[in-house]
Amino acid sequence: MLRDLRLAARNLLRNRQRTLVAVGTVAFGIVAFLLAGGFIQFIFHDMRETTIHSQLGHIQIVRPGYFDKGIADPYAFLLPGQSPEQKVVEKTTGFASLAPRLAFSGLISHDEATIAFVGEGVDPEREERLSSSLTLVEGRKLASATERAAILGEGLARSLGVHPGDQVILLATAATGSASAVEVTVAGIFATTSQEYDERALRIPITVARKLMKVSGATAWVILLDKTEDTVAAASHLASSLDAKNFEVVPWTALADFYNKTVVLFSKQVSVVKFIIGLLIVLTISNTQMMCVLERTTEIGTSLAIGRRGHDVMMLFLTEGALVGLLGGVVGVVVGYTLATLISAIGIPMPPPPGMAHGFIGQILVSPSLAFDAFSLAVLTTLVASVIPAWKASRMSIVDALRHNQ
Numbered sequence: 413m414l415r416d417l418r419l420a421a422r423n424l425l426r427n428r429q430r431t432l433v434a435v436g437t438v439a440f441g442i443v444a445f446l447l448a449g450g451f452i453q454f455i456f457h458d459m460r461e462t463t464i465h466s467q468l469g470h471i472q473i474v475r476p477g478y479f480d481k482g483i484a485d486p487y488a489f490l491l492p493g494q495s496p497e498q499k500v501v502e503k504t505t506g507f508a509s510l511a512p513r514l515a516f517s518g519l520i521s522h523d524e525a526t527i528a529f530v531g532e533g534v535d536p537e538r539e540e541r542l543s544s545s546l547t548l549v550e551g552r553k554l555a556s557a558t559e560r561a562a563i564l565g566e567g568l569a570r571s572l573g574v575h576p577g578d579q580v581i582l583l584a585t586a587a588t589g590s591a592s593a594v595e596v597t598v599a600g601i602f603a604t605t606s607q608e609y610d611e612r613a614l615r616i617p618i619t620v621a622r623k624l625m626k627v628s629g630a631t632a633w634v635i636l637l638d639k640t641e642d643t644v645a646a647a648s649h650l651a652s653s654l655d656a657k658n659f660e661v662v663p664w665t666a667l668a669d670f671y672n673k674t675v676v677l678f679s680k681q682v683s684v685v686k687f688i689i690g691l692l693i694v695l696t697i698s699n700t701q702m703m704c705v706l707e708r709t710t711e712i713g714t715s716l717a718i719g720r721r722g723h724d725v726m727m728l729f730l731t732e733g734a735l736v737g738l739l740g741g742v743v744g745v746v747v748g749y750t751l752a753t754l755i756s757a758i759g760i761p762m763p764p765p766p767g768m769a770h771g772f773i774g775q776i777l778v779s780p781s782l783a784f785d786a787f788s789l790a791v792l793t794t795l796v797a798s799v800i801p802a803w804k805a806s807r808m809s810i811v812d813a814l815r816h817n818q
Contacts, residue, residue, distance in 0.1 A: 427704075430700060430703075430704070431736070433700070434696070434697055434700045434736045434740070435736055435739045435740045435743060436740075436743075437692075437693065437696045437697070437740070438693055438697070438736060438737060438739075438740025438741065438743075438744060438790050438793075438794060439740045439741075439743040439744035439747060439790075440744070441689040441690075441692060441693045441740075441744070441789075441790075442689075442740065442741060442743075442744025442745060442748060442786045442787070442789065442790050443744050443747050443748040443751065444685075444689060445685065445686060445689050445748075445786050445789060446744070446745065446748030446749070446752060446776075446778055446782065446783070446786050447748060447751065447752060447755075447776055448682065448685050449682050449685070449686075449778075449782050449785070449786070450748075450752050450776035450777050450778045450782060451760075451774060451775075451776050451777075452678050452679075452681070452682050453777045453778075453779060453782060454756075454774060454775045454776060454777040455674075455678065455774070456674075456675060456678070457777055458772070459605060459671055459674065460640065460668075460671060461545065461640065462545040462604070462605045463605060463606075463664070463668050463671050464545075464636075464640060464664055465542065465543060465544045465545035465546075465636075466543055466544075466545040466546045466547075466604045466605065467604060467606070467609065468634070468664040468667050468668060469511070469542055469634035469635055469636050469664060470635055470636055470637040470640060470642075470643045470646070470663070470664055471634075471635040471637070471643065471646060471647050471650065471661060471662065471663055471664065472632045472633065472634050472635070472661075472662045472664075472667065473491070473497075473501065473632065473633040473635065473650070473654070473659050473660070473661055473662075474489065474491070474631065474632045474633075474659075474660050474662060475489035475490070475491060475658070475659070475660065476656070476657070476658070476659070476660045477489065477660070478631065478632070478660065479662065479667075482515075482631065486515055486516070486631050487587040487625065487627055487631075489631060490627060490628075490629040490630065490631060491512070491629050491630050491631065491632070491633060491659075492628075492629050493512065493628050493629045493630065497654055497659065498510060498633070500650075500653050500654065501633065501635060501650065504635075504637075504646050504649055504650060504653075505642065505645070505646065505649070506637045506638045506639060506642035506645075506646055507635065507637060507638075507646070508541065508636040508637055508638050509538060509541050509542055509635075509636045510538065510633055510634070510635050510636075511534065511535055511538035511539050511542050511633070511634045511636075512534075512535060512538075512618060512629075512630035512632070512633055512634075513532050513533065513534055513618070513630055513631060513632050513633075513634055514532065514533035514618055514621045514622060514625065514627070514629075514630050514631055515530070515531070515532055515533075515631045515632070516530075516531050516532075516533065516584055516621060516624070516625050517529065517530045517531060517584065518531070518582055518583050518584030518585065519582075519583040519584075520568070520572065520580055520581070520582055520583070520614065521580065521581045521583065522572045522573065522574050522578060522579070522580045522581075523573070525571070525572050525573060527568065527571055527572060527612075528612065529568060529582075529612055529613065529614050530612050530613055530614075531562075531582070531613070531614045531615065531616060531621065532613075532614075532615050532616075532621075533615075533616055533617065533618035533619075533620065533621025533622060533630075534554070534615050534616075534617070534618055535557050535617070535618050536553065536554040536555060536556060536557060536617060537556075537557070539554075540553075541636060542634060542636045545604075546602050546604060547602060547603045547604070548563075548600050548601070548602055549566050549600075549601045549602060549603050550569075550575060550576050550600060550601040551563070551575075551576030551577075551598065551599050551600030551601055552576070552599050552600045553599070553600060554599055554600075554615065554616070554617055555599070556617065557617045557618055557619045558617055558619045558620070559599075559617055559620075560594065560595065560596045560597065560617075560620055561596055561597045561598070561599040561616070561617070562580065562582070562596045562597070562598060562599060562614050562615065562616045563598075563599055563600040563601065563602050563614065563615050564580075564598060564600075564601055564602070564613075564614045565601075565602060565603070565604075565609060565610035565611060565612065565613040565614060566601055566602065566603045566610045567607065567610045567611030567612070568610065568611055568612055568613065568614060569598070569601045571611070574598050575598065575601070576598050576599060576600055576601065577597065577598065578597070578598045579595055579596070579597055579598075580595070580596060580597075580598060581593055581594070581595050581596075582594050582595075582596060582616070582624060584624055584625060586624070586625050586626040586627075587625050587626050587627045588626050590626075592624050592625065592626065593624075594620060594623070594624045596616060596620065602615075606670060618630070635650075643663050643664065643665070644663070647661050647662075647663045686789065689789070690789055690792075690793045693789075693790070693793040693794065693797065694793050694796055694797040695797075696797075697733060697736060697737075697793070697794050697797035697798065698797040698798070698800060698801065701729060701732070701733060701797060701798050701801035701802070702800075702801045702804075704729075704732075704801070705729070705801045705804060705805045723806065725802070725805050725806045725808075726802040726803060726805065726806035727802075728802075729798055729801055729802035729805055730795060730798050730799070730802050732798065733794045733795055733797060733798025733802070734791060734794065734795055734798075736794050737790045737791035737792070737793065737794030737795060738790075738791060740790050740794070741786070741787040741788075741789075741790030741791055742787070744786065744787075744790060745783050745786055745787055748778065748783075748786065749778050749783065751776075752776035752777075752778045755775070755776050756775035756776050756777075759773040759774065759775065760773065760774035760775065760776075761773060761774075762774045
């Protein structure tokens with residue numbers, strides 16, 4: 413094996429120009445794959461964290477069946493305002509904060525305009541960290557749990573024609589079935605990654621929401637963790653620690669429908685790009701290796717004539733292909749990571765994608781798993797590309813090979 417490696421390295425050095433072209437082709441393909449895959453990874457990471465830190469949190473604890481039947485009658489699934497189970501939640505590994513939320517809906521009026529909305533009663537102090545990715549377009553955040561104020565989604569504020577400081581009236585059907593109303597001041601206007609959400613959502617202090625709906629408690633406890641990667645372990649721990657008859661533990665991935673569909677769509681696109689790059693590498697390296705076999709036909713015949721087996725010849729060419737893949741992979745990963753770092757430092761201005769009202773500054777995120785995937789692609793494709801040329805070299809007739817240049 414070591415002998416084949418030395419011979420393969422010597423053969424590659426014999427024709428440096430061709431070797432550089434082959435290595436450069438592999439490296440170029442790997443750089444293209446890293447940049448494309450890194451940009452998609454950044455989109456996944458940014459969308460994930462923004463969704464978690466503006467809407468869903470990492471985990472939500474609700475009454476069993478709330479997400480299936482709670483739309484029709486949310487107040488039949490109320491959690492208590494204070495509960496010993498909250499202490500259990502706070503002892504979870506990686507726990508950062510817990511915020512109660514009260515979901516409700518109704519009509520919002522300003523002057524002649526009346527529009528349906530979906531609202532959440534929140535505790536501003538506990539939401540400070542949990543909703544860190546909630547972007548304020550105008551005004552300020554909610555100051556306390558008791559002030560009569562609201563923050564409106566950008567689309568909802570636009571439809572009503574309101575700005576911070578304006579008064580609006582919230583009309584809703586309370587849990588008792590009676591009509592209920594409250595006048596609040598628009599404190600601010602926010603935007604999230606979901607344009608659909610921003611067109612109908614508002615938030616008010618949870619104390620005001622409870623008075624409006626004539627209830628106590630919350631429809632959900634929203635949990636924030638230190639790291640998103642701990643979600644599965646934390647959800648599993650909470651599910652085993654809490655009474656399943658009274659509490660349902662729901663990770664954010666079960667609620668982020670738009671994010672999940674985006675991941676599926678973009679992952680397929682990355683797979684197509686990977687296939688195309690792999691095909692180009694295979695065709696290029698296969699052609700290069702075939703030319704090497706033709707040029708070295710007499711040499712191959714001599715090797716077979718002095719006793720080398722066809723298997724040895726085949727392994728020699730496969731080793732040469734693997735070395736090209738290793739060199740191309742290393743160069744491609746290094747250059748790709750360097751370019752990704754430079755591009756990310758500058759930023760990529762992006763227009764608003766479908767479902768969003770604002771553009772963003774894109775970056776390229778090259779994770780260790782993506783770099784390993786790119787390196788593996790380089791080695792595997794060059795090995796595959798070398799199979800047919802190596803097989804043909806090993807199957808040569810000794811007599812025909814020795815007479816090739818005569």
